[in-house]
Amino acid sequence: MKIIIGEGQQLASLAADHYARLLTENPQRVFGLATGSSPLRVYDELAARVDAGELSFSQARGFTLDEYLGLPAGHPETYRRVIDAEFVSRVDFAPGAVRGPDGTAADPDAEARAYDAAIAEAGGIDLQILGIGTNGHIAFNEPGAAFDSRTRREELAPQTRADNARFFDGDVDAVPTHCLTQGIGTILEAREIILLASGAGKADAIAQLVEGEVTTLWPATALRSHPNVTLFLDAAAASGLSAEVRDAARAATLAATAR
Numbered sequence: 001m002k003i004i005i006g007e008g009q010q011l012a013s014l015a016a017d018h019y020a021r022l023l024t025e026n027p028q029r030v031f032g033l034a035t036g037s038s039p040l041r042v043y044d045e046l047a048a049r050v051d052a053g054e055l056s057f058s059q060a061r062g063f064t065l066d067e068y069l070g071l072p073a074g075h076p077e078t079y080r081r082v083i084d085a086e087f088v089s090r091v092d093f094a095p096g097a098v099r100g101p102d103g104t105a106a107d108p109d110a111e112a113r114a115y116d117a118a119i120a121e122a123g124g125i126d127l128q129i130l131g132i133g134t135n136g137h138i139a140f141n142e143p144g145a146a147f148d149s150r151t152r153r154e155e156l157a158p159q160t161r162a163d164n165a166r167f168f169d170g171d172v173d174a175v176p177t178h179c180l181t182q183g184i185g186t187i188l189e190a191r192e193i194i195l196l197a198s199g200a201g202k203a204d205a206i207a208q209l210v211e212g213e214v215t216t217l218w219p220a221t222a223l224r225s226h227p228n229v230t231l232f233l234d235a236a237a238a239s240g241l242s243a244e245v246r247d248a249a250r251a252a253t254l255a256a257t258a259r
């Protein structure tokens with residue numbers, strides 16, 4: 001696992017370089033997309049590079065990580081609406097090239113199975129971007145989720161609903177109780193994974209991910225078995241890491257920035 005520690009714009013630019021490398025090699029890439037605050041600067045950077053004519057997603061496809069169940073179609077906080085507003089509509093994906101789990105499906109279990117099948121049919125995900133929950137969740141795989149889990153219906157942890165109340169005018173009761181989420185096993189099949197974390201609230205989860213025991217109680221520790229993961233951390237999110245790990249990360253950051 002590679003770790004980069006830096007400040008917001010530097011991290012966004014280094015993370016965007018991963019997209020640029022992949023798209024230069026082959027424009028028909030499949031990207032896994034996360035909602036939430038963590039990827040926003042990366043999406044801004046990618047939109048700027050598309051505007052500047054440096055990058056194009058016109059032949060690429062995308063699959064979002066997760067979706068709330070129980071919100072009406074078109075609700076501004078459905079992850080589908082959020083990812084459209086924050087990323088998809090700002091770059092040049094072809095119409096219909098980005099798919100998310102349908103949170104209004106009459107049969108959520110069938111929708112979950114169809115979603116995994118659609119990812120496989122697209123050839124699998126080349127690059128998955130992730131955030132991390134304060135409780136160590138990835139996508140909506142809450143503590144206890146099996147490392148070989150597939151896309152499925154899940155219940156949100158009380159901590160996650162409290163964390164996400166900020167998107168629902170601070171009203172935790174307005175946050176849905178259930179979701180569809182890619183499984184940890186689904187996520188681990190991505191050929192490359194980048195994870196962004198900022199702020200002291202993520203420090204415990206990051207320390208667990210990098211140096212803690214690998215356990216389903218901290219879902220992100222599953223990433224330790226993946227051969228191609230890069231973490232992009234600000235100093236606060238990295239503050240729980242040991243001095244040795246932070247020293248090594250500093251060296252990796254210098255090397256990445258010098259490229």
Ligand code: F6R
Nearest residue numbers: 034035036037038131132133139
């Ligand atoms: C979002 C997702 C979640 C978030 C996580 C961090 O699609 O799957 O796992 O990445 O809750 O959220 P932020 O980035 O808002 O701190």
